[in-house]
Amino acid sequence: MASAVLVFVVVFSATACGGSGGATVTLRELRFEPDTVTIKKGDSVTWNNEDRRNRQIMSGAPPVMTDDFMSPVIETGQSWSHTFDQSGEFPYHDMKIPNQLGTVIVEE
Ligand SMILES: [Cu+2]
Numbered sequence: 001m002a003s004a005v006l007v008f009v010v011v012f013s014a015t016a017c018g019g020s021g022g023a024t025v026t027l028r029e030l031r032f033e034p035d036t037v038t039i040k041k042g043d044s045v046t047w048n049n050e051d052r053r054n055r056q057i058m059s060g061a062p063p064v065m066t067d068d069f070m071s072p073v074i075e076t077g078q079s080w081s082h083t084f085d086q087s088g089e090f091p092y093h094d095m096k097i098p099n100q101l102g103t104v105i106v107e108e
Contacts, residue, residue, distance in 0.1 A: 003073065005011065005096070009017065010014075010039055021039065021040060021043045021078035022039050022043040022044040022045060022046065022081075023037035023038070023039050023045050023046075023047045023057060024045070024047075024048060025037060025043065025045060025046070025047045025048070025102065026036075026047075026048050026050050027047055027049045027050060027051050027055045027059075027074070027094075028030055028050065029051055029052070030097065031100065032047075032094075032101075032102040035101070035102045036102065036103045036104075036105065037102075037103075037104055037105070038104075038105040038107060039084060039106055039107070040069075040104060040108075041082065041084065041085065041086065041087045041103070041107065041108055042080060042083065042084070042085060042099065043083070043106075044060055044081045044083045044084070045081065045082055045084065045104055046079050046080070046081040047074060047079060047080050047081075048079040049074045049075065049077065049078055049079065050076070050077075051076060051078055052075050052076060052100055053076070053093075053096065054074065054075050054076065054096065055071075055073070055074045055094055055096055055097075056070070056071055056072070056073050056074060056091060056094065057070065057071040057080065057092055057093075057094060058067070058071070058092060058094075058095050059090055059091070059092045060091060060092065061091040061092075061093055061101050062083070062093055062098045062099070062107065065095040066090075068090055069082045069090075069092070070095075070104075078104070084104065085102040085105045086105040086106065087108045088105075088106055089103060089104075089105050089106075089108060090103065090105075091103050092104065
């Protein structure tokens with residue numbers, strides 16, 4: 001039991017240290033976790049689908065869609081990343097659950 005926990009911690013911190021930063025959002029039942037992430041310009045956000053259903057991320061907050069980014073359908077267990085090359089505040093939603101909102105804040 002203790003070794004299983006240790007392996008998990010090692011894998012998790014190795015992932016967090018990879019690349020130049022960025023953030024990870026977990027897609028769970030009816031929510032984004034966390035629903036707001038802050039990154040630096042040039043960093044990426046990765047969405048991991050741990051929900052039972054397929055998900056699809058699109059920029060904008062309905063009814064205002066934007067064309068900043070849109071993922072393909074992300075199946076359960078899959079992930080998708082997007083690199084943000086411009087600073088600003090980017091609201092997004094789930095195409096399957098339009099009232100589910102998140103925000104990516106990209107700092108200069
Ligand atoms: Cu949409």
